[in-house]
Amino acid sequence: MPKFSRRSFIGAGLAVSGLGLTAACGRSGASGPSGALVKPTDPIVDAVEKERPASGKERAFTLRAAETELDLGGRTVRTWSYGDALPGRELRLTAGDTIKATLENRLPDPTSVHWHGLAMRNDMDGVPSVTQAPVKPGEDFTYRFIVDTPGTHWFHPHVGTQIDRGLYAPIIVEDPDEPLAYDEEWVVMLDDWLDGVDGATPDDVLDEVRGGMDHGGHGMGHGDEGPMRMGAMLMGASSDLLGGDAGDVYYPVHLVDGRPGADPRTFSAKPGARVRIRLVNAGGDTAYRVALGGHRMTVTHTDGYPVEHREVDAVLLGMGERYDVLVTLEDGVFPLVALAEGKDMTGRAVVRTGSGEAPKEDVRPDELDGEVVHATELAADPQVRLERRSPETEHEIELTGSMAAYDWALNGRRFDREDPTRGAFKVEQGQRVRLVFKNSTKMWHPMHLHGHTFQVGKDGPRKDTLIVLPGRSVEVEFDADNPGRWLVHCHNIYHGEVGMMGLVAYTA
Ligand SMILES: [Cu+2]
Incomplete structure (x- = not known):
């Protein structure tokens, strides 16, 4: 039985490099400085796939992308999602497994699935006009590849603004040699939401922002009063952590695990439990500063890869980023708050280990203003x-x-x-x-x-x-x-x- 440690992945990478060089040499006559580019369907892509460490185990999933109605805390919106859920159902595999995921496109538009964070074979990357043809309405497409990147990842379409609808879900790849010990695990996806609220769609927003700020913001004063909404746009959203302008788009709702602050998700555990929280920013135009009231947290991973552990009060996630943190829970009820950076709004969930009233919807724990870690201040774990x-x-x-x-x-x-x-x-x-x-x-x-x-x-x-x-x-x-x-x-x-x-x- 082969072992799939982080080291064996690295070793396999080097072996693959050798193979690639040989292949390139064999064809060197055809390639000059402006030589041809590898195509997603070239044999080299297949050859590299065959070198990946594989368990031989295949895991099959179906992803049905369709229009649906979702209840966001009493507000019903029409949107697009996977399997009528928000976020879509989590996919969970072990490194070395082969994923076989059939996308059923029941949307009115073409779509695709991109596997964010996974280093997979190129023809499965899900980018129309680059790695595959778009999957047309009514059609199916099966993504099949070896998953060899442990960690917290996610998937979404790579077509137009579809990611800013409800088409997203986590894909968690377990490490067979997981060195972390913990009692509970929560995957927490963060998302800025506008689709279907007052008839808005991300496509309308794109049309509006494309016009540029001059169409609405000319002569607007801002700064002291905080961010100001102009149609779909947001003026004066500013953040020191982000070095100035924080975002362009106004979102009426910020979701934590698919739920608004008015109707939050509750995570329950025993006091003293050690919890691995896997945070994912699935937003379109919002960075989130995340803290758990009454707790410090230990950053263990970012984008699926381990880092030297670092204790902080809050983490900052740009769109697409992931952070894994460990917390040891106190006794009581605590808010997990995602501050929409520079936008003066929050999303929240509730963490409950004892009795007590849930924190208020607009709660902003002190930890948000404590020590925040930037990725550039972290160090890679020596293993990676x-x-x-x-x-x-x-x-x-x-x-x-x-x-x-x-x-x-x-x-x-x-x-x-x-x-x-x-x-x-x-x-x-x-x-x-x-x-x-x-x-x-x-x-x-x-x-x-x-x-x-x-x-x-x-x-x-x-x-x-x-x-x-x-x-x-x-x-x-x-x-x-x-x-x-x-x-x-x-x-x-x-x-x-x-x-x-x-x-x-x-x-x-
Ligand atoms: Cu940008």
């Missing part, structure tokens, strides 16, 4: 730290654009779905790659790389989604061990949709 090596390839990815023009882009170039490889950041199988995210805008951006987990700085955490503050540059490195065409993009859905996306593409 990349070995020191000089990069063979370096790409500067400048984050460009402005709120006024709403022309968000990478290196001044908007992503072109008709010609997605134009301007691609080329890498070769086996290389150490350095990306430099240089934020030249006046706003923060949560930058997400598909198919890989980079290391932040020299010893920072392994992550796939990273907050890049305005005016800052951050270097990240990864080993090119998963051939294909992989999106690198801002996980603010509205920024991404208007063009703040690009491709990391392997040369053949």
